[in-house]
Amino acid sequence: xxxxxxxxxxxxxxxxxxxxxxxxxxxxxxxxxxxxxxxxxxxxxxxxxxxxxxxxxxxxxxxxxxxxxxxxxxxxxxxxxxxxxxxxxxxxxxxxxxxxxxxxxxxxxxxxxxxxxxxxxxxxxxxxxxxx
Numbered sequence: 346x347x348x349x350x351x352x353x354x355x356x357x358x359x360x361x362x363x364x365x366x367x368x369x370x371x372x373x374x375x376x377x378x379x380x381x382x383x384x385x386x387x388x389x390x391x392x393x394x395x396x397x398x399x400x401x402x403x404x405x406x407x408x409x410x411x412x413x414x415x416x417x418x419x420x421x422x423x424x425x426x427x428x429x430x431x432x433x434x435x436x437x438x439x440x441x442x443x444x445x446x447x448x449x450x451x452x453x454x455x456x457x458x459x460x461x462x463x464x465x466x467x468x469x470x471x472x473x474x475x476x477x
Contacts, residue, residue: 367397377406385414385432437463445470 361368370392377388391408414432433456441463442452447470459465 365398368394370394377408380416382416384416387412387414433457433461441466441470445474 358368371394374391374393375389377391377393379386379388388406388408389410389412391406393407394405396403396405416432433453437456438449438453441447441456442449445452445455445467447455451470452466455466455469456463458469
């Protein structure tokens with residue numbers, strides 16, 4: 346929370362309202378994601394305020410916990426003409442590969458088809474093994 350005297354905050358909000366500026370806090374926000382071309386920025390447990398001036402909204406975000414995740418783009422065999430962006434770690438690929446006994450490439454492909462869900466990726470591989 347922002348260390349502000351509640352009475353002072355109410356006084357400042359009244360002044361803003363008189364000037365035609367609305368400000369309110371969005372409650373219970375868990376994460377805010379900012380997706381860039383090559384990475385995703387994750388703001389964890391943020392405080393989010395919406396400031397509305399002349400019909401336009403601005404979002405003011407305060408967070409102590411900020412992390413960046415790389416964004417991996419790989420073509421999936423299931424959607425040959427459409428690219429799916431799924432963040433995949435090497436540890437996830439290795440885990441699925443070792444758990445199912447398949448190659449790293451086959452494990453990565455299954456994770457992509459499962460849209461990053463490891464349990465579903467393992468299920469896809471197991472079902473393909475049964476069909477073979």
